């Protein structure tokens with residue numbers, strides 16, 4: 001599944017709209033029912049309106065009614081310096097994904113796949129009031 005998710009993330013990266021940074025990122029989020037939700041970064045001339053690949057994938061899945069996830073793959077950057085989720089994406093992932101959920105990441109063109117977890121990416125995540 002790790003390889004399949006990374007391949008899906010690589011496909012998604014092809015759709016990145018990254019005319020300002022020229023930094024292509026793709027994400028593939030595995031829902032508990034086996035469905036895979038893709039994301040790419042979508043930039044904007046007002047830079048702060050940019051949406052990262054990870055959040056695009058999470059928001060697509062949520063919009064389709066999926067709420068339980070079991071893994072995510074992210075591709076971007078190089079084999080030596082692969083993309084890892086930004087702070088905002090870590091918080092968004094922590095909202096919907098369990099702390100022990102695997103996060104796979106690799107460079108855009110291939111090379112080693114590294115594995116971490118949501119909890120390692122954002123320890124002591126803020127979760128607000130327990131509603």
Ligand code: THU
Nearest residue numbers: 021023025041052053084085086
């Ligand atoms: N970006 C992502 O999509 N995900 C990451 O994990 C890191 C950064 C995007 C945002 C922006 O479009 C470009 O990469 C450069 O920061």
